[in-house]
Amino acid sequence: MGLTVGEMLQKGLFRAVSGFFFLLFRLFSRPVPPKAAKLPPVKNPLLTVPAVRLAEKIRRREVTSVDVVQAFIDRIQEVNPLLNAMVKDRFSAALSEAAHVDRLIEEEGRCEEALADRLPLLGVPMSVKESFFLQGMPCSTGLISRARFLASGDAPSLALLKRAGAIPLGVTNTPELCMWMESSNNVYGITNNPYDLQRMCGGSSGGEGSILGSGGAVIGIGSDIGGSIRMPSFFNGVFGHKGTTGIVSNHGQHPAISGRHDEYVSTGPMCRYAEDLLPMLRIMAGADADKLCLSTEVDLKKLRFFTVVDDSGSPLTSPVDKQLVEAQRKVAQQLEADFGVKVKEISFPQLKYAFQIWDTYLGLPDDEGKPPQPFTDMMAEGGPAVWPVWELIKWLFGKSEHTIAAIGLAIVESTKSATPSQFLIQQKEELQRNIEEVLGSDGVLLYPSHPFLAQKHHHPLFTPYNIAYTGIFNVLGLPVTQCPLGLSKEGLPLGVQVVAGKLQDRLTLAMALYLQKAFGGWRDPGAT
Template identity: 70%
Template sequence: ASLTCAHLLRALLGAFSLLFQLFSPRRPAMSGKKLPAVSNPLLLLSATQLAKKIRRKEVSSVEVVQAYIDRIQEVNPLVNAVVKDRFDAALQEAAQVDKLIEEETGGEEVLEDRLPLLGVPLSVKESYCLQGMPNTTGVVSRRGIVATVDAPPLVQLKRAGAIPLGVTNTPELCMWWETHNHLYGITNNPYDLERMVGGSSGGEGSILGAAGSVIGVGSDIGGSIRMPCFFNGVFGHKTTPGVITCENQYPPASGRDKEYLSLGPMCRYSEDLLPMLKIMAEPNTHMLSLNTKVDLKKLRFFTVPDDGGSPSTYPVSRELVEIQSKVVERLEADLGVKVQEVRFPELHYGFRIWDTYLGLSDDEGKPPKPFAQLMGEPGRPAWPLWELLKWMVGKSDHTIPAIVMGLHDMLRVFKPSPYIIKQKEKLQRDVEELLGTDGVFLYPSHPRVAPKHHHTLFRPTDFAYTAIINTLGLPATQCPLGLGKEGLPLGVQVVAGKLQDHLTLEVALYLEKTFGGWRDPGAN
């Protein structure tokens, strides 16, 4: 019998992980190096607090923007998260903000209503089009391509007064969960520079965790917001699909991507998630109940401990099992609710379900764009097998995960398994029936804390813990829960029914208050 796509990908990466050890160049050792602690108190305020201080003239936007520029210059040589800055332009825009505030006659309330993020710095995932900034997603052949427009969510954030500082690193073509490419290099975890930051919004997660940014934007088709936020100890929200437009990103959505691709905010402080989402979701904010007050005591809570022991994924580590149990204990003690443990046998097939549905054609019968074609743009499609041979002698412009993804795409069995389709449909029905409009469940963001660099090659499908939530089309918020025994961030994702994003955002506020939220990596 032919191998399934899941087995094929695992077999390919299992074989190539050995090749990687043999042929990959050695990277400079970061052992013993550590990020400096935060020294400027402005870096310890949320975007909401900063905006208020700027409006009240308690601090200038120039001071805030300069504080973040200084921090990026301090930490970026260690984490390699920001790949292109616009510091001079940002300072000019901050000066214009300060002038506007001096001349405003309508009062603080007018500014808050019209420009809720006025003067606050922002970092941006490089796959988003940000006018004047590169838009390559780490593809060497796209070197020199510069965005001529802003992606719609950035238009809204800039209209709200946010000031972009620069763009951050991604994996090649955003289709891997370690942030590494041959154009910008590899991005390091601020809590341990020998470890990975996740992907594909990995540069965002890293610079936020390093206190080089306070708010950022990411996109998520298999965990690309939640994994980096988990590994780097910050908050991230995967919005219900279809609310925030995915226009003006690279790679562009194709096939049925739009059903599973979500955009959303990434923040160090949970109170910034809701105002950012309100802004990014325009003009579709009405689809969500973001102004509805949530009483946590009236919600129904569930906990899903794991995927049932799928052979495709690592078992959930003991410390992550324990921290999720502590969340359950605190919810029950603080809110007087009963958190019910539930299990879904279909989660066993999480990766296969995600991989199957991502390969389906859209309603017009158009299949997803071939990965090899994306690898070669704006020129001719790449030949993955040829690129593998070139890589073995150090001549390929592509990373081994991208090459393997190209091979996997070429060998994919396009006729979906009826059994897998049946499993997904049953899971969808059961989850939606369980959650309704007033239920949330806890689920691990990943089976282990941030792995060492390149260890994704040995367990390539561990991202199934986040990916299955994409296939179900549900909103989810990753919440940090302190640091584990190795000083690495712990966390959990909170999942709600479709369009019930406000529920998970309220739980995020509670969890930050209860478990402390983000921790300064330089102070640990």
């Protein structure tokens, strides 16, 4: 049994509306000016050291925290004018906190082991997605009505990283209200990809991906409801982890959780080096870290490996780029050569409906019957009601405070049926059952990160459904690690998603370490 005629018409309307918005954007917006500039290469060797190793060097007094923090500040000041990734810095406060770290280490003498246990990230700088509450810093998520908002405290997951000794350098750009694949808004503007300044960095943790990929940060924090950690990590050539749902707190972010979104959102680490993923996840999970058994050693030779090459041919999504297909095939070949295993190619027919499943489940009410907050209410931010069609007319004349992506989403939301499709709910339940049966507690699945490499600015307006490649795993609640796999012929990052069963995060994190060693991990965009 397939979709009903009414549902097919609704999806057709959805696609037609998105295409219409793209056409309007091309006709009425100013084109992105060509940028011949390229990022300078990373010169300071401190910028090419994993966070866990930096913390070790600081504890051993091989280098001061002030020197490390200053090195990253210098890099941000060098690249951010080209990227527009960090939208508000706290450099003076960060240097003051680094000086305090250096005094603490001097006072505690050679108690390195005690410091490592208590403060595993002591003195290490980090970046923060602007949607997280970071005391004294803006949290607008690109909404003009929130442009002057300053957080009075820290998000719980961020507070745990700070308590472990990490030093925030500033906050990074997002799409308006974090609900788009490109980080562009009317408060801060658009963020560029470090490998090609005319291309997008992804969203919604796009500023994080961009500043990390450029070498301006070594670790960062993101959140993911449809790929918002994994897409930017992929497009910017870094690692990102969407953990098992319900382990890391999602509180202290804007927009706030509503409906059943807490079942799908995942707050997690983003970083340039795979060895930083597990320590960061352990810290961010707090008391729930024990549920993941992160200290249990993983023997990759004893795992079962699977590869899924695409979504079984959804008419809504784009074909997967041949270079990404080839990169995933090389991963399978490398695993077979190194471990003597067989990587089994499989498919899940239900993936054909991945976007519709994700879209349906995000609209479901919570256990008390309360639906998620309407997107137009979020856009209004407590002010006058937002009428999407009127905002579109205003946008045509340059008078709207909102981006075309946000306006389009609001219009599409108004066309959705209030009654969820039982067919799609059935497809999700079958997919959940089948994929969990395949993975068990020792299975690992390779899946494309996205159909395209990093696209030119604004092009995702015409292909919004490609979010299905990441969004489906939010609804399934499975842990996924995004891993870089070198560069394409155009010099853009390649990558793959590595998926495991619930609470088996350690398997995908172990795979990240392996793939970093096998394929080289992050590449300096200034050296390509």
